[in-house]
Amino acid sequence: MLFHRFTGFLASRLVVSPEAPSALDPATRARVADTSNKFLRIFLNAWIAMGLVLAILSAVLAPYVMYGATLVMAVAAAARYALHRGRFQLARWLFIVPVCMALVVLVPLLNGIRSPILVSVPVLVLMSGWLLGRRAMWQVSAFLVVAFLLMWQVEVQGWWVMKTPFRPIDVWIIVWLFIIGLTAIITHSLIRNHEMDFLREAHLLDRLASALDFTESVLQRSPVPMRIFDRSGQCVQVNDAYARLVGVDRQTLLAQNFHAIGMWNATGLAADAHGALQGLQPAHRELAVRTSTGRELWLEMHLLPIEAQGERKLLVQVVDLTDRRRLAQELEHIAFHDPLTQLANRRLFNDRLTHALRRYKRDGRLGAVLLLDLNRFKQLNDAHGHETGDQWLVEVAARLRKVVRESDTVARMGGDEFVLLLEDLGTQRETAEHATRVIAAKIREALAMPAQLGAVPYSGSASLGVVLFTDADADPKSLVQAADAAMYGNKRAVAH
Template sequence: MAFFTGNMNGVGCVVRTGALAATLQGFKCPQWLSRLLHHLLPSMELRDQYDLLQHEVAELRKRLLEAESELRITRHAFESQDGILVTDANNIILKVNSAFTRLTGYRQDEVLGMTPSLLKSGRQDASFYRRMWNELREHHYWQGEVWDKRKDGTIYPKLLTIRAITDDRNHIINYIATFSDVSQQKEAKENIYRLAFYDPLTQLPNRRLLMDRLSLALVNSQKNKTYGAIFFIDLDNFKTLNDTKGHDFGDLLLTEVSSRLRSSVRQNDMVARFGGDEFLVVLEDISADEQLATQGALRVAEKVCQAISHTYELKGYRYHCTASIGISILSGEDNIHEILRRADTAMYHAKQTGRNTYCLFDPHMQEMIERKAGLEADLRMAVSQNQLLLYYQIQVDAEQRAYGAEVLLRWLHPVRGLVSPAQFISLAEETGLILPIGHYVLSTACQQLKAWERHENTRDLVLSVNISIRQLCQEDFVKQIRDILEATKINPSRLKIELTESLIMEGTSDNAQKMLELQQLGIHFAMDDFGTGYSSLVHLKRLPLNQLKIDRSFVGNIVHNANDAVIVKAIIAMAAALDLQVIAEGVETREQMEMLRQYGCTAFQGYLFSKPLPLEEFHGLLH
């Protein structure tokens, strides 16, 4: 029955059946067999065709199932999370998916027969689309970021991919576009960028972006042969606002200052927050002439100073702020760090000359900074190598009998010699070295009081010690004094602590409480330089004081200046009314002393009696 097999081709099957008949005719077979075969052959041909049809049906069924599977996959792919748009060769929309509707707001029936141009936002110009279509025609593919517009008018960024579909002759017959909304990705990327390059409080460029911009400014300055300038701006007394009103008020001030700075300079100038209460302004391309550029920078600095100094309204609180500005002229021959150093130096000079001003860098400023840095290094060495000495200036009563002394700090430098306190005390305050120095002075003074207790002619002496407000502001200052008293076992009433009037006024209520605790231990307090600050009777009543010290500026002119005489007389009378002792410092003549005695002053200190002396000479003076 091999003749029933074949190549599944109908023609081949029929040929095989006909060949069988011809072959049978060539054989000599019985007549009855020949008639039977002629009778069966038509049936065999029909059966062969039936088998062929069955096979073709099975093949068609298989192909149909495959097509349905592919269609199902295509349908699911078409309804993906990405928007899909299909157009014909003329860019007429034929079909969109549900994601298209979700992303754009347009239903399919609203866009069929339209072109994708209805989605344009207007942010891309005609040249952008020309480049897109040129690439599609050449490569049948384009991908990029496009800003489109939703039905509600919202403009958003999307990542768009377009593929051109061609026929067998490579003619474009369709375009398929897929796109996704990348708003969140762009926003996240922009947030990362802003966090990296912008200050989160003021939204100004931060130090990192400033350095990049400054580098570019130097390159442009060299290329264009022009001069610019950089301002280093530091707010005056900003810490006071933070300490008294809180950091939220400080943040409000910084935000307002940044706004005023932006409005005070040109749009292409850069304002940056350098850190804390420090700002930098970069002025580019002021002039090709250095002198004109300098004059222009000074005019802008004046404008900035005025803008910052106007009163601020911070949550209903009126605050007056000023700034110190250092200016450095910028040219392409400079480097970043040198420019910043010069501007910073000029800013510190502006602070030293009274604040609320601006200062142009001068080379002499750098010399001053270097001398100051050298002095600071030597002072640190002096603390560790015991180069600091205590001198003593006698204090006398109305009969010129010694009742005490003021301990004064001196610095015996191995090369500089004896360094005046006026040269290093303010530096010690600024650098924080005043804390270990102050502790050393207090401890040494108490040790000296203990030594004096052993001798009859010195056991009743009172020793006055100046302390800085930074010492008093230490949280453990009371404990430090307790520890010193415990270690030396002195009579606390023989120790008198002097605080300058201006520093007491800058202090806080916590400092008054510390003074009260120390007074309860027996320690006395004197207000030094009284009359030079802004004390009120309320402050004098609130503070636990025992003595007022009349400043030498009034005593020196008391004989020849009636106003000074009236002031001194009033101070003495006020002290008596408040039950406070009074001592006058800077007494240099007998006329001054007699006048002070007439007004009621009973204690004196000055060159009339003795200049400050080393301990051995002071002991000789007492004898």
């Protein structure tokens, strides 16, 4: 109990951790401390063995200096016990402090500062630095320097004269063997620990290399197209999936710098990539591109800045949206177009008419709705079948597209009924009416031209109804109804 109290008190006053540079991380500090602990354990075991050898030599050659062996064993036993209890710092101090004190005491007994035992001082300084850190090493060095200066002054001033200035030769052989053995043990242990550190570091490097190889293998075999650029924009890695997507071989892609890729600059992707690298902020962009092979793609680009081996890099992951976009466009086309004639359907026509009325209300530019109904279409179906009737509907759609401008809209409302939206007819009513009459005449002329519907020759006609934008508050439904009424009025007039 008394020993534990004493060691606890000593530890609280003297214990310091082995010092390490402030820049070291905790893991490195722990590694330094672990190396020091292993060295201390090996050294104390060797110290005990050397104490036994010293005791035997002293008993044979110089029985009157058994105190040396006793000191060696006592110091080693105390430090080894503390080490066994896990008190590593205390074990270090229990070894260094008694050895320093013993050296100070033995020097006057062994010819003062002329004693060859002083060659062990560098070894002791080395031990204190290795076990206790740089600060403790300087403290031990200062203590020994002051002690030896005092011894020198005491002898120089004549305050103390050694009665036996020289020891017999058998004492010196024991001292020199002790010093040589101590130096050899320390050197062997230090070299062994450093070799272990090198082996551990080599093992870690091998593991790191294996991890990098694994990462590269995963990148290459990933089905997700990926590419890696360094901070300058130079491509440093690209997988086969990316090369297959864009139709370019890997060597060509590796030679590229994203600052010099035309498509990246034209779409702003290069600026996004540079900003992601500089600000370490991910970026995302969807864009339509045309590859060097002429293939049109719609891509989703994920720009992910990463830190790898102390270097900043940019990982580019690509998701091919081409099929998804094409499917969405097809569904949109189906939703807004007539499946037979591929003209706009009622829904799309009403939407465009709504926008046209808003523009008319805003800037006063006139437009017109022209509704037509095919004449004798029922008789064509009854006489030759619906397949022939469908052929005539498709032919009518094609002829109507040719007689109107690209900015106009041709729609099939259902059955044999078609409607046209004519926009930007000017701001004068007379001009708009004239343009509408011209288009109506072209429609009649186009429909009257002979057509070959399979084996059936056919020439058609249609009844037309036209209404101009005259009311800024009109709605699409009322305009179509007005055009329908005008069309039926014209049809009745022709019948009479």
